[in-house]
Amino acid sequence: MTPFYIISTVLVLIIAISLASALLLILTAKDYITRAVVADMVFYSMVALYIIWTMNYSTSIAFDIMLLAALLAGVLPTLSMARILSKGRR
Template identity: 50%
Template sequence: MTPFEWILAACIAVMAVSLLSGLVLVLRTDDVLTRAVLSDLVFYAMICIFLTWTLTNPTSIGYEVALLAAIAGGVLPTLSMARIISKGRR
């Protein structure tokens, strides 16, 4: 492994720990707003892990998947968070 791959592996490990701690907190909390924010954290952590993984493993569709997830991840969580905060009122 090259030094760059070691750095990427360390970054993926840190992101995985963050993702797992977010999942544990989602399961332990009762607050709906906290769960919504943590679900965004888990989603973005998965995108980051995938994008970091594609830097050393060439795929034909890797960046397209990441861009689609970023677009969907930017709009949909904002709308769902607004609905949760307003308790479903329009």
């Protein structure tokens, strides 16, 4: 086991704990605004987990998917959260 693999395993554990706490917050939140914001956190943590996995197990398509997820991570969640907060109005 290399030091990079150990560090990435620790990072995966930290992100998994934060992901589990975010999912728990989604289940216990009373208003939809909190759920929308925490759903973005879930999306970003899933992208981070995939990026860490890609660094350890590289394939030919993995970097393309990682780049696409990084590009879309700034646009799509922001648009969807804006639509949720404005209740669908334009």
